[in-house]
Amino acid sequence: MSSPSAAESFPAHTSAGSQIFTTVLSQGPLTRSEVARRAGLSAAAVTKAVRPLIEAGYLVEDVDEDARPALGRPANLVRVDGGRALFIGVKVTGDKIIGVLTDLCCRILVARYVPLAARDPKAVLGSAAELVRELLIEADGLGVRVAGLGMAVSGDVDRAEGVVRYSPFLEWRDVPLAELAAMTTGLPVTVDNDVRALTVAEQWFGAGVGLSGFALVTVGAGIGCGLVVHGKVVAGAHGVAGEIGHVAVDPAGPRCHCGNRGCVEAIASDDAIVRQVRAATGVQVADAVETAGLAHDGVAGAREVYARAGDAIGRGIATVANLLGPERVIISGEGLAAYDLFADHIRDAFATAAFGSAARCDVQTRPLPFDEWARGAAATAIQSFIRSDANQHLRGAAMTQPA
Amino acid sequence: MSSPSAAESFPAHTSAGSQIFTTVLSQGPLTRSEVARRAGLSAAAVTKAVRPLIEAGYLVEDVDEDARPALGRPANLVRVDGGRALFIGVKVTGDKIIGVLTDLCCRILVARYVPLAARDPKAVLGSAAELVRELLIEADGLGVRVAGLGMAVSGDVDRAEGVVRYSPFLEWRDVPLAELAAMTTGLPVTVDNDVRALTVAEQWFGAGVGLSGFALVTVGAGIGCGLVVHGKVVAGAHGVAGEIGHVAVDPAGPRCHCGNRGCVEAIASDDAIVRQVRAATGVQVADAVETAGLAHDGVAGAREVYARAGDAIGRGIATVANLLGPERVIISGEGLAAYDLFADHIRDAFATAAFGSAARCDVQTRPLPFDEWARGAAATAIQSFIRSDANQHLRGAAMTQPA
DNA sequence: GCCCCTTATTTTCCGCTGTCAATGAAAGAA
């Protein structure tokens, strides 16, 4: 995270402190004793960590009418005051920039879009700055300060340094985006890969809450996958991880743009589906909406394409399950709009290809409005904000001893 | 780990203490300042942690003639005294039990085998106890106490509880092996899955030292894979992880015993190779040694089988690399004896199927004598021994908050 | 209404850890 101004810091300097805050943030209102239990700490530690957070206004106390114990003193709920701080999340796509203003609980308050004329860093940064400016005005209207900006970009992104190493899509190489955006906007900036950002959002605020291992599979223009293992998002040694889209499920399959054959993405991405439906039906469909229309109309060729796509996705998911044993797989993305067309095939392929107990993995779907991508970016900003001072030293330390 | 006697405990009760010891153990003799650097701690902390370890005899100081700094006070090396404690590792296979006696540095001192008549827990335990008894006598001869017993079994093993949940190979279900073996032998016992045990050995004492993410792929009777992500061995939610053998690389491939088609194991395991060579050449080869012989003799059908096997393994490895971005992949196992027959194919398939920077992953081979499986078991015992008291509370704690 | 039981939360120590800054050691260099 690149921080231009010495903003007021978050009052959870201890590791237990940020752990406790994170627990409350993601696991909803909780009693102190429940927090202690879930965080594996003593009740005393929770009391001590919670007080400054309440004083600073990040946590508030609620009376609980519902969930009081059958016996004994009633518990007080503690929850995050979402309105205490705002965040901006920005997602850069090929043709537009999406920006959202969220509260501390990562609820989207405002969403805005800006079309993108050019893809060079300068143009993108200019448009993003414009978008941020608009959202800052909205925030001003709410009278709450914006505590951070998160930016999500596809490709190889070095979050720690805030640098986009290589984004094939934008044709960027080694762009110090966090630094540039921090200078332009005056906000602390976090930059991360788009799928990883979405995974963070899911881990803290979505279907991944409380899980130490899960996979988020996004289906749409591309097929992506964010992985959480041992409670942390997997980043990969060379910025590559979660490339489920390029898991080859069929050596006889269609050629993929990556050069290989039979990648999941070459079979199940929007583009691939359009291409295959054209070939199978002869109809010159324009996009995924039309292909889905054909399939819904019962055109056999189109339905078969979706069947194959679902099969490929199911195999890809099974591969992840076989290798990592996640507790859950969350399927999401724009492609979900046509989910009914491949749901059964995904399920069947998964059931067939999952080995042994891996089949017990909970596979669920989750609608993903496009704004969610920007929300993911905001989630990374929230994450950085919470850890602003605390753990800073941990991040730099040599963490290569076995555990 | 199931511990029957309150054995003298390891003097590294603090997390930093065991971290420092582990660093010295796996990264060889180091100066104190170098330890501090690698462990991300202050020099003072190292001094304080090292002293009791030296007093207890687990660490010893060496004078360094070679690697002294160009300037300034010469440094003293600290290293683990392997002879301070001994460990026994036991690996159970279908027809025999392999046992090794190792020192604290996991160097094999003695290796023994016992044939196995029956596979029921009682018979296995009896044979294992016999083996352990022999090794204890050897240890007595050395005058050093055996500080722990590690047992490695294939299948779903719950290490924390010391229970074999389900081993298809042995046909065991919920066998509390650690408890049983502890009662029989009087030693503290650690039980783990065999591939994970081997991965621990590799992480602490092999080609995985210092890496926060790597994969160990074993080729032989089965195709296995141990994964280390974020510095920890991946165990999987339902005891399943690293099942690279059941990653399906070809939907048109041969039927696998798991019910699916085209699994790596159905193409590249010893059995699969024998079966395919028989089909291709008509020669009734008996085992993998003979098939390798045929291939080495230039029999085209046999060579093709190995080519396909190498291709499948390479694709499987690429899948792991695409999903996890490990820093290194270590290929090992008995199948390596015929490595020259598929090396090129593995390499080619990996290069083709690895996506983008994933191809930069370091793929290396490492001979694996069969004793190594038992050494892996010993490594888990060493790991448990070092953590005996320290961190005990960490293991039980709720570790589900996002990080 | 009073006392007892139970659970939640807070308070008060208290030990322990790891850092900091200062100091001592052990070369080689000037």
Added chain:
DNA sequence: TTCTTTCATTGACAGCGGAAAATAAGGGGC
């Protein structure tokens, strides 16, 4: 000999988180 440099140790210290005891806040029985 004295300075410089790096390694190692020491002692003071701040802070964290735990244990235990105290306090809070009901419900129920009498």
